[in-house]
Amino acid sequence: MKAILAIDQGTTSTRAIAFSVNGTKLHSSQIEFKQYFPRNGWVEHDPNEIWKATLKVIKEVIKGCNKKNIKILTIGITNQRETTVMWDKTNGKPVYKAIVWQDRRTEKLCQNLKKNNFENKIRNKTGLFLDPYFSATKIKWIINNVKKAKKLLKNKKLLFGTIDTYLIWKLTNGKIHATDATNASRTMLYNINNNSWDKEILKILRIPTHILPILKNTADDYGFAEKSIIGKKIPISGVVGDQQAATIGQCCFLKGSVKSTYGTGAFILMNTGSKKIISKNKLLTTVCYRLNNKTTYALEGSIFTAGAGVQWLRDKIKLINNAYDTEKIAKLKNDNNDVYIVPAFTGLGAPYWNPNARGIICGITRNSDWKDIVRAVIESVAYQSHDLLRAMNSDGLKPRTVKIDGGMVENNWFAQFLSDILAIKVTRTKIHETTALGAAFIAGYQIGIYNSLNSISKKWKIDKEFLPKINKTSRTNLLKGWEQAIKRVLV
16 A cells, blocks of 8 residues: 655644545554743744654654555655744754744834834735744844854854754755745745745845745655655655645635634635735735645635633643533533633734734623633634634635634534534535645645646545524624624723
């Protein structure tokens, strides 16, 4: 049997999954790694821990495949996108911890850039808002604040990458320093109009070009994972940011098709084809994928806290023992008891883009209990999804169905509530690991396993469909409560 190995390096864990060419999961391994919160609004990962976890899950899957006589043909990589790593090109050692996409430490820098009227210029070139979320100001912070980085930069020995780039560098033993268009489009340094690093933005931020990876297609030749590192020499032929990977895994290849992924954060992407749509409602314009030197674009809405809210319930306030408890607890309540939580733990993403917003619990009375809080966290993700869909509708884009994936959608109660609030059909795919599957598909496409996107589409299978059940009045009342909660946060 032949397989494709997908590396899925996420915000809280690293996975490796071997898929058959038909898209069936054959073998997998997953490791969670530590999150670091050194100050309020700061979020970091240790790149060494990420690398060790990645190496371990790869080797475990290869070992499992060897036992079953499964031949791995190629590797696809997908990753948390904006998270920023900088390292010494002579030895591969990071100069600082990875600054995670959720991190808000560069807020003042972003505000200064706005005061100098750079926001519109950056938006027109990159499709992004000037926000700490993206890689550019994280790079600037490391250069300005880490002595080792300054020294290496002076000697032209400093390299930057998003996590995909760092893993490629490590897997190829320092031979390849590269990224794909989807990851590049999240740095705030990449010009989506001409597929290049933007010289003007680099000049504004005083970031030298020589630290940046070379730009490649999403399906492309990324060298070989070396035998000395993983035990076998295997080509790397696909690299794609996690949300774009989920879009590919959901086979959203037609213009107007929409997927929504519910992981640590939540992200809704709509394929807009060869046309860039600039949202009037604060959605992002980004690269969906780039194949054969042709770019397909997407419109994206970002929710910073989705599964992270469930983690907060489990790890910080200890109302649940595990994520699966949320479905059972939500079902115990007949309604939300007018309790709302806006989980703005690291600010609010689209369509608000407010880095200063912080979380709030409102509507609590003597009749409220801990189950109301659990349910409110789950409901908040659906309400935020509604905000994004409403923004798309206001931009003249009216999806009739949303394909969903990610850890949260295993919760049937949440999936149904999502359909109720969005007032459209919600479709859950049979394989929940669509992010990893998308990486596998794109790697397989590059080496000719799949000769077209249409042939990939034939591998997609439905698990369950959810149709709206609540009446219009109930839905309106629920959304009114949410809107009131949001207003309190934005004051």
